[in-house]
Amino acid sequence: MADTEHRPEEQEPLLAPESERATFSSFIGKASQEPFSFASKILLAVILVLLLLSSTFIGLFAGLQHRLSSSRKPDQGDDLPSVTITETYTITSTQTSTIVPKPTSSPKTPENICLTSDCVVLASSIITALDPSIDPCEDFYQFSNGGWLREHPIPADKGIYGRFNALAVENQRIAQSLLDVSSEVTESAGPDDVTRAKLANLYASCTNETQLNDLGSEGLLKLTRKVRNLWSATPEAPEEDTLRHAQLREKFTDAVAYLHSIDISAFFDIGIEGDEGDDPNFLVPIFSQPSLGLLAKEYYQEEEVVEVYTSVIEKALFVLDETENNSTSHTLRTSSPLVNAQEADQRMPWDKRASSPSKSQNVWPPWPFPTWGDPQPPKRENKTTRVKRLAKEVVHFERRIAQAGADLDVLYQDPIATYNPYPTENLTALLPVLDFPVYLSSFAVRSFPHKVIVTYPPYLTALSQILSNTTADVIESYMVLRIFFTYAENLGSETELWQINRKLFETLNGIKPGAVGDRGEWCVSRVENALGFALGRFFVQETFIGDSKTKGTKVITDIISAFKDSLRKLPWMDKSSADAAAEKASAIRVKVGYPLSPNTTNAESIERYYASVKIDRSDFFGDMLSAAVDNEKKAWATLGKRRDLEAWEMNPSTVNAYFNPPANEIVFPAGIMRPPFYHRTWPSYMAYGAFGAVAAHELTHAFDSSGRMYNPQGKLEQWWSNATSEGFEERKTCISKQYSAYTIDDGKGGQIHVNGNLTSGENIGDSGLVQAFRAWKSQYSQSLKQGEEYILPGLNYTREQLFFIAFGQVWGQSIKPQAAVQRIRTDPHSPNQFRVDGTLSNIKEFAEAFKCRPGSKLNPPVKERCELW
Structure with a gap:
């Protein structure tokens, strides 16, 4: 959409002086003295209705225009607004730099603008999440997420809340609507009916707090x-x-x-x-x-x-x-x-x-x-x-x-x-x-x-x-x-043992004592833990529709192709190792959405995944125990057998993804393939920037500090040459040192360093973002012809910039100091801010897209970059 140009106030009147023409008030005065015909009355009524509708739409448009204009600097006469950034240096002087983004193609091209409600909503979500007052070359995490963080404080019952958590809550609400149904089973009920009744019974027993409190602690005793x-x-x-x-x-x-x-x-x-x-x-x-x-x-x-x-x-x-x-x-x-x-x-x-x-x-x-x-x-x-x-x-x-x-x-x-x-x-x-x-x-x-x-x-x-x-x-x-x-x-929340246990949870996560979240939300999570694949079957039927799987899979396979193309260009990898790495990339099994087709009606196949554990509506504690025992039995039943290549480790509704080294597979549940990560109708630069970052991350795990030790068949062995291994270790050490220099606030006035050795595998996984960028670029011409690179309204950023904005915005997260300390000590992932800024500081394509001046925080000298791919 072409931007509304900023015009100075008119200096000359557009109409003749009032003394030289009939006024509107004189016309009304005369008309009021004339009798109204029936047609005149109808016409007057229509005019009044049209006036009311026009004033309403003008008001809505003015409000939207005000929001859009307030989120960016006013246009200075160029096609795109300039972003003025003031930086203060230790020598107490100030320097002003101007970033003028150049779009891949002019956003004024009418046929490229999408004005559907979905596009307007998507554009609005991007704009409101940004903080344009921040220099993207100095703190891209805050630039891309500042608005979202202001509007989404941490709930009282949680120690952490981010985009992953927000989507998980949305998924749980969908699941909740699927669970809040009748649990009656007739004699003619099929496997799906029986499974759904079990899910409804388990959810009902969890939400019945009165019954839980009456049962007390007997189950635990x-x-x-x-x-x-x-x-x-x-x-x-x-x-x-x-x-x-x-x-x-x-x-x-x-x-x-x-x-x-x-x-x-x-x-x-x-x-x-x-x-x-x-x-x-x-x-x-x-x-x-x-x-x-x-x-x-x-x-x-x-x-x-x-x-x-x-x-x-x-x-x-x-x-x-x-x-x-x-x-x-x-x-x-x-x-x-x-x-x-x-x-x-x-x-x-x-x-x-x-x-x-x-x-x-x-x-x-x-x-x-x-x-x-x-x-x-x-x-x-x-x-x-x-x-x-x-x-x-x-x-x-x-x-x-x-x-x-x-x-x-x-x-x-x-x-x-x-x-x-x-x-x-x-x-x-x-x-x-x-x-x-x-x-x-x-x-x-x-x-x-x-x-x-x-x-x-x-x-x-x-x-x-x-x-x-x-x-x-x-x-x-x-x-x-x-x-x-x-x-x-x-146990019931009124039991003494439940309250004692809650105290430790609150301490380790920095939660206000007594702050307990929505019971229904928590109960959905319990059902997911106990019968996640059963619930996932119905979740997929509800959410993962149309060509979601086909388009999502294409993003992944494009990234695999881009990765293979880049291998022989790596200065630290010799040809034999590059050929072996390409072979492993080709052998990776890609799983998208769900482990079993939601259209499957075969009772034996459904039972295999979903319907074995017994559920008693009157005993939630016993139900959870039964589910745990059943899951243990299923795990041990696989001992001594061949791996089931169709099996999954994550439920379909999970907001996550994983790489399994021995199986050489990357898996993307349907739960994460929803906004802000993915939607089948998004423009490609958004899909590759958000979901593509997730896909590239999991692919890169196959070649990180741990994954690289597994050959294409998933067996542990030295399959790279010594020289290639040494080159990799040199760059791994660079990344470990880079992230070890980052610190977080411990909430007590001190700082705790990130453990760069613990997080090196995940940091290397995040570096795969550059492969998602290359994959998007490699298919850009074809995608543009197919109309999949359309412009979103009100966004004065290039497609390249929006690619990186899509990446940055999926990592928005607020976290309490206690929870942050816990993550530093137990989580192999770096804090989200460093997953964004640390990753982008090593990608020259980002600095080029935002025209970052040399020496800015996210455009360090080449010799200081830890470039792996």
Whole structure:
């Protein structure tokens, strides 16, 4: 659309002087004295209606014009407005530079302007999100997102809110409309009807807070009783210490297996993935370190956070113990440590337990206490004292586990170091307190594994030592607390245990105490976690329509082609390595939208993905437990089998995407293929700038610091030449240093540096944006002929600039300091501001598009750029 030109006020009247012509008032006066005919009355009524409509539209147009003009500088006579930027330097002088963007083609070309309602809405969303007062060459993140950030403060119940979160909420609202339906199933119901009824029942049981509060904490208590019974039941005491140790090892094994069967991370984790070093499509167990109660090892060194965490543990243990004592007998044990096989004949046996205390006894241990050779009986403890002691000792136990684990940058960035195959029988020697063959047999009933991949062997050895020096009651408390922290959120919000658990969540995310979000929104997320593929089937039918998949796939394949074309132009990559990289890029499987066609009616295929778990409308806690158990069974059922090449790891409604190295696949759920990332009717420069950035990111993961170590078949091996590997490492080091220099505010007056080593893989993934730009450019001529490069109204930016604006705007995000610190410590992604500005500072095409002066923040000298691609 041609811009409205700025004209000076008229200096001469356009009409004759009033004394020389009849006035409008005199005409009205005369007309009022004449009688009105019927036709005159009709005509007058029509005129009045037209006047009212005209005034309304003029008012609307004036308001829109005011909004558009207020978001940019007034035109100075050129075809496009200039952006005046004032920069203040340390020498206290000011310098003014003028950026005059040059469009790819004149926006005044009438046939290129889109004036449909969709185009107006899209243009308006872009304009209102910008902050044109910011120099895009100095802070493009704020330039592209300042308006959106002002209009979207962080909700009180969240620690973070950005474009990803906003779209997730929109998706949840769509899903909510699909869930809020009748759950009645007739005899003639088909697979979809049965599945939809299960979804509706689960959602209904979650939103019925009155019922949840009435049920109380009984569901969680059943789990704690189960694990306590497995761990504390006293075997018949044999004469030999070694046999006694074997019996207790069996109980520890049973307790750990039970926790893992209900999807609780405790002591260690085991997942099922391809054997990356041998056959990536043959599925084996992967042994790794567990999740932490405080999420990251750094938190265990912070006095304030540890104090809150200890308090939460105290309260949880007190409530759980109090309820246990009132509802069921509880066998309490001595404080003897858990010993390994080598020490069993030298240390006090750790199965010497006291008999159950009576309900009137409120002391620990009960009297008389069997000392088993101790010269003095242990001191008696009342319940409060015991809970306080246990809370401190559990925190100390977890701190030691955290310190024993590998740093996250090793786990995320070095697949060679984390590939350590062991024969199953050898694991018990590393961790003698656990009978691994028995543990694995409880899951792998039909396909017992003879090989396990250990991500970090030193952790096994350290865990054995930690357990050997930890008392049995602390181990029990740790297991009980892992159940509490995993499942307390599924209780009613009026239960004491729910409120205790909420306190820790609020602390780590900087949320105002008592600020709880919409229950329906949260319940949709629970349904997605439990039955995500079932819900995703109906979500896709509702949202992923028309040629969305076809056009989205074209963006991805264009980027793959552009990437392959660029390989031989890289100065650090030789021809043989470039050919191998092109082969891998060609072999990548591209999955878009959903794992199963929404039009599928085959009952067996639908059941395969969706409809196995049973749902009881009256027991939300039990439903979530059943779903967790069912998902664990499904995962273990794949053990020893070939990879299902059609399987997905993310639900169709998820706002995310991923690259799976052993499977050599990139996956884009339908949930992320919606505005502000993608729409099938968008102009190409927007689609490639927003969704193309996501696609290029996932593709580039196949060649980042970790992904590059997997060959085209997904197997770990050195498939680049030494010289190429060295060239890559040099540029990787440059990127790591660049991002390590960035800092965030810790909320306490200090600064925390980004861990450039931890985030290097994701930063390299973000650098793939240049491939999306090249892909867009390579198809531009054809796209222009097809009318897919049309101009949006009111946007005085070139198509190239809008490409980068589309990229920048998907990363808009507000975050509280506490949540930002948590992300720095646990997330392999850099903070969003640096994902934008850090990425663009390495892309010369960006500086060219915005005509950034040399030396500006996002146009550094060539020698300071970390150019990889």
